[in-house]
Amino acid sequence: MAYPKTLGESLRAHGVSRRGFLKFCAATASMMALPPTMTSAIAAALEQARRPSVIWLSFQECTGCTESLTRSHSPTVEDLILDVISLDYHHTLQAASGEAAEHAREEAMRENFGHYLVVVDGSLPGPDANPGYSTIAGISNYQMLMETLEGAAAVVAVGTCAAFGGLPKADPNPTGAVAVQALAGDKPVINVPGCPPVPMVITGVLAQYLTFGKLPEMDRYNRPLAFFGQSIHDRCYRRPFYDKGLFAQTFDDEGARAGWCLYRLGCKGPSTYNACATMRWNAGTSWPVEAGHPCLGCSEPKFWDAGGFYDALSVPPGNTGGTLLAAGVSGAIIGGAAAALAKRRQKGDEAQRQPVKIDELEQKL
Amino acid sequence: MIDPMDFLLWTKGPMFDWAIAIFALGMMARLVEIFMLGRKPNYAEPRGSEWGPGFRTILTRSVADAGTFQRAPFNVVIGMIWHIGFFIALLLFIPHIELIYSVLGIRWPGLPNPAVDAVTAITILAMIGALIHRLRNPVMRHISTFEDYLVWTVTFLPLMTGYIAYHRLIDPYPLALGLHILAAEIFLIVLPFTKLTHIFTVFIARWYNGAIFGRKGVAS
Amino acid sequence: MTALPGIPVFVQPGCGPGEWGNALPVLHEIRHALARLAESGESRVIDLNAMPFGPGDEERLLALLGQGEIEARLNALGVTEIRETAVPGVWLVDHRNAEGERLVLHIEINTVPDILRTQAPDLRDAVATLDARLAAGTSEFPPRPDS
Numbered sequence: 001m002a003y004p005k006t007l008g009e010s011l012r013a014h015g016v017s018r019r020g021f022l023k024f025c026a027a028t029a030s031m032m033a034l035p036p037t038m039t040s041a042i043a044a045a046l047e048q049a050r051r052p053s054v055i056w057l058s059f060q061e062c063t064g065c066t067e068s069l070t071r072s073h074s075p076t077v078e079d080l081i082l083d084v085i086s087l088d089y090h091h092t093l094q095a096a097s098g099e100a101a102e103h104a105r106e107e108a109m110r111e112n113f114g115h116y117l118v119v120v121d122g123s124l125p126g127p128d129a130n131p132g133y134s135t136i137a138g139i140s141n142y143q144m145l146m147e148t149l150e151g152a153a154a155v156v157a158v159g160t161c162a163a164f165g166g167l168p169k170a171d172p173n174p175t176g177a178v179a180v181q182a183l184a185g186d187k188p189v190i191n192v193p194g195c196p197p198v199p200m201v202i203t204g205v206l207a208q209y210l211t212f213g214k215l216p217e218m219d220r221y222n223r224p225l226a227f228f229g230q231s232i233h234d235r236c237y238r239r240p241f242y243d244k245g246l247f248a249q250t251f252d253d254e255g256a257r258a259g260w261c262l263y264r265l266g267c268k269g270p271s272t273y274n275a276c277a278t279m280r281w282n283a284g285t286s287w288p289v290e291a292g293h294p295c296l297g298c299s300e301p302k303f304w305d306a307g308g309f310y311d312a313l314s315v316p317p318g319n320t321g322g323t324l325l326a327a328g329v330s331g332a333i334i335g336g337a338a339a340a341l342a343k344r345r346q347k348g349d350e351a352q353r354q355p356v357k358i359d360e361l362e363q364k365l
Numbered sequence: 366m367i368d369p370m371d372f373l374l375w376t377k378g379p380m381f382d383w384a385i386a387i388f389a390l391g392m393m394a395r396l397v398e399i400f401m402l403g404r405k406p407n408y409a410e411p412r413g414s415e416w417g418p419g420f421r422t423i424l425t426r427s428v429a430d431a432g433t434f435q436r437a438p439f440n441v442v443i444g445m446i447w448h449i450g451f452f453i454a455l456l457l458f459i460p461h462i463e464l465i466y467s468v469l470g471i472r473w474p475g476l477p478n479p480a481v482d483a484v485t486a487i488t489i490l491a492m493i494g495a496l497i498h499r500l501r502n503p504v505m506r507h508i509s510t511f512e513d514y515l516v517w518t519v520t521f522l523p524l525m526t527g528y529i530a531y532h533r534l535i536d537p538y539p540l541a542l543g544l545h546i547l548a549a550e551i552f553l554i555v556l557p558f559t560k561l562t563h564i565f566t567v568f569i570a571r572w573y574n575g576a577i578f579g580r581k582g583v584a585s
Numbered sequence: 586m587t588a589l590p591g592i593p594v595f596v597q598p599g600c601g602p603g604e605w606g607n608a609l610p611v612l613h614e615i616r617h618a619l620a621r622l623a624e625s626g627e628s629r630v631i632d633l634n635a636m637p638f639g640p641g642d643e644e645r646l647l648a649l650l651g652q653g654e655i656e657a658r659l660n661a662l663g664v665t666e667i668r669e670t671a672v673p674g675v676w677l678v679d680h681r682n683a684e685g686e687r688l689v690l691h692i693e694i695n696t697v698p699d700i701l702r703t704q705a706p707d708l709r710d711a712v713a714t715l716d717a718r719l720a721a722g723t724s725e726f727p728p729r730p731d732s
Contacts, residue, residue, distance in 0.1 A: 312464075316468075317378060320381060320468045321467075321469065327389035327393075328390070328393045335394035336397050339401030342398075
């Protein structure tokens with residue numbers, strides 16, 4: 001149920017001072033990867049913003065994205081839930097269960113038809129797959145998604161599973177999993193991939209949508225450019241080592257301890273677009289590369305099937321050595337056969353050769 | 366619009382297998398054919414050995430003789446520059462070393478990335494110079510065939526796309542990298558069916574030359 | 586594969602002037618902003634959340650900036666610590682939430698941080714606020730001995 005008050009009114013009613021509101025806006029600007037000069041614009045926008053209803057659907061997921069969200073510090077998830085959005089349905093975070101929970105969802109949809117935000121985490125079996133792989137409250141994920149999408153203003157697909165299919169969709173995709181955007185039709189979709197996404201990116205995207213009421217600028221995969229516009233490689237603090245050609249060869253060797261580039265250990269940073277290198281994890285504590293582990297490329301489509309996590313980006317995922325050997329042997333056989341045929345024909349020609357003497361030639365001519 | 370990630374995974378996956386297969390099959394067929402057809406038996410009595418001079422000639426012919434250099438200095442110099450540059454970019458760049466290690470199981474130390482980058486830039490310029498020379502020099506223009514321009518193109522493209530990918534001049538990166546890998550695959554596929562086989566046959570030819578002279582007892 | 590306790594730990598000694606890592610570009614940005622502030626009064630805020638800092642970069646940066654004369658605390662939605670650095674015009678504004686976790690660390694190049702100033706909407710209601718306190722009871726205003 002959306003509250004009729006604006007966010008500004010609601011915050012003041014909660015006893016938040018002007019300075020406190022500015023602090024909240026400064027933190028929100030930082031979270032949305034906007035420059036600090038935007039704080040006043042955000043303050044003005046949030047003053048007028050209304051609290052929309054948010055319905056969170058969880059499908060074939062590991063709950064890591066919700067875990068990530070609840071680790072978000074800025075603002076705290078409680079702030080986000082209570083003051084900015086009205087989270088009317090969420091399996092893990094809601095108190096209700098069973099019929100009461102489904103009733104809450106249906107009521108929220110009815111009351112806010114056309115205006116509520118749908119957040120999805122987890123992929124779902126597609127319309128052609130066996131719906132029994134994932135059901136909630138007795139109906140298939142697909143049916144629940146289609147029902148809920150009818151009156152949605154926009155869809156936010158949180159996590160690589162919802163955005164691209166993720167782990168369920170990895171080879172051989174036994175459940176027939178598909179990404180949310182494959183089913184959303186012409187509903188606006190914002191993809192927030194990552195396995196899980198950086199916590200502050202989730203709340204940053206939600207805050208951005210709720211502050212400005214429109215979709216952010218997005219790349220070809222419908223990911224907000226503010227967080228997914230730069231590659232890890234371009235913002236990595238170890239980049240100077242890549243540029244100098246100083247690489248760690250194995251885990252815990254001299255180069256690894258000196259903090260050198262992890263390209264040879266399989267870092268997918270160059271082809272991965274995410275905010276890990278700048279926003280980092282656990283409120284800016286660290287991130288995989290800083291901890292010495294190569295980037296998995298977890299915010300990119302098909303990253304589970306994109307080659308070994310510990311194979312360098314230039315290494316093909318298949319068994320190329322075997323192909324080379326097999327093709328080489330076949331080539332040798334073919335070449336040998338061709339040469340043998342040529343030799344036999346040559347021998348045959350020699351056997352049939354009819355020597356000619358000069359006298360015979362002169363007689364002919 | 367093609368999904369860049371799908372494109373990259375296709376070039377690294379099935380397309381790479383195809384390219385390697387065609388390359389290996391074609392090249393092995395040619396080489397086995399060459400060796401099996403062999404040479405005509407030479408019934409003259411040998412005056413010297415074949416093997417020493419054969420191998421020595423492989424090395425000595427790497428330097429152009431004085432006459433060739435006088436007649437075509439540009440070709441010799443530019444040719445040397447871009448060939449050496451090509452080998453450095455291909456064999457001493459760490460991501461390539463990782464690739465070769467994953468396929469063949471052997472690896473060696475590489476050069477720092479900026480060094481390879483500079484060499485690549487020089488190689489690209491040298492290749493462009495070579496093409497311009499081929500187009501403008503009347504003799505070269507006259508004797509050049511479609512195959513000459515084809516092999517120039519399939520050799521130039523991996524260098525150019527590699528440079529572009531390294532400097533991330535095309536967005537997003539998976540597209541840039543995919544184009545480079547595809548260019549290299551085209552090179553591999555075209556190789557066994559064109560004069561690019563000289564990569565392997567030049568050494569065989571040099572050996573034969575040295576062997577012939579050596580058998581005759583002539584210094585080569 | 587060595588067991589975890591078997592992996593030796595090496596503590597990195599303090600770095601010399603040449604090892605600023607990624608703190609150096611931020612220092613340059615501060616320098617430019619400071620020059621602009623001195624010349625035209627234009628202020629600037631730098632958000633450190635978005636910097637690709639490596640381990641220790643932030644500490645090095647803050648150590649270089651040093652400690653100034655002023656320390657202030659803002660109590661709103663948690664504590665915000667504002668302190669002047671040893672460089673005049675360069676302030677650190679450290680916003681924390683109610684649990685003490687950092688929300689954002691700003692470096693503000695200004696004569697005084699904007700959040701310290703009295704805010705315009707509050708000033709508009711200031712007289713009304715004072716009147717309300719007067720009306721609430723004289724216990725709020727103990728009479729001065731010489732009034």
